[in-house]
Amino acid sequence: MDRFVSHFTNRLDAKGRVSIPASFRGVLARDGFEGLYVHPSLDREALDCGGQALLQEIDALLDKQPLFSDERDLFSTALLGTSEVLKVDPEGRIVLTETLKAYAGIVDQVSFVGQGSKFQIWEPGRFQAHLSEARERVRQMKKSLGTPIPPEVGSPAQRGARE
Amino acid sequence: MDRFVSHFTNRLDAKGRVSIPASFRGVLARDGFEGLYVHPSLDREALDCGGQALLQEIDALLDKQPLFSDERDLFSTALLGTSEVLKVDPEGRIVLTETLKAYAGIVDQVSFVGQGSKFQIWEPGRFQAHLSEARERVRQMKKSLGTPIPPEVGSPAQRGARE
């Protein structure tokens, strides 16, 4: 598997450290990138995270703007300026900065949510709310498309993760 | 990491010294440049800083203007004429000149903001304001650029689904 999939909830310890889920660590290792690239999501109260792949997406966006242009300046400020490259300790843990925690409303637990080439970090409560709203909207969209949606499936059980 | 990423806020001490963030120092060292190249940003109340890489960008910009043209003259005056090369002390600190501080409204704290090949120095308050504006505008641009990607919801993979 080379993509971030599924979601996990882990706790921050007394030092503010939190383990990146093992399966995500595997993806990052394969992507080859020291550390974890993190920035506040533009449209959610969540953090976008990833490695090379995410950086390349951002670069692609930046490279569309001409050098020294106003747009480029704004993009690099909003994207690179607010990003952090977090170190990953030997056990696969990271420490979120105060800024990042404040942005996402994180206190002592976080949910890691796979999104293919990147993943997001959420405060678990907000993620649940976001998820049910998203599911509802998808249901509406499908309905209007005439595609019946299978009956409600509960949240999948997680290995180890209490939610 | 070979690019300026993230942002940091440091204090000026009684002598007016301020530490360049360690990670930025690393980038500068790799770029190979004695001292720090600084000039007032053309369109913000901030200072553009960097090493070789920044100088090259400026050269590239200048070279686009025909020799002896008015534009070239103006550019070189605005960019090179106002530049300073600051010394970096053994602890990785610099002292901003009065001119530079006045331009950016700096008093006793500065924010270092990574922008890839260069970084900017801001008065922290002004930076916060600029940042929220930048984020807003980027959000608008992304929106107008095309289809915003709907949040990926759907079924999270089941517990067996790793790798």
Add this chain to the structure above:
DNA sequence: TGGGACTTTATGGGCGTCAATGGGCAAGCG
């Protein structure tokens, strides 16, 4: 196929190192 042994993961805690900051001192320049 059931159970035990090994492995992996999430989490905790100790400790040395480094970064940010403060202050002293001496050399250079007006």
Add this chain to the structure above:
DNA sequence: CGCTTGCCCATTGACGCCCATAAAGTCCCA
């Protein structure tokens, strides 16, 4: 000379790295 400026040392708190442990998962073999 007085003040700036560059260099050295000291302090403190945060951070990275190592080792420990418990719980869960996986594997293997009788």
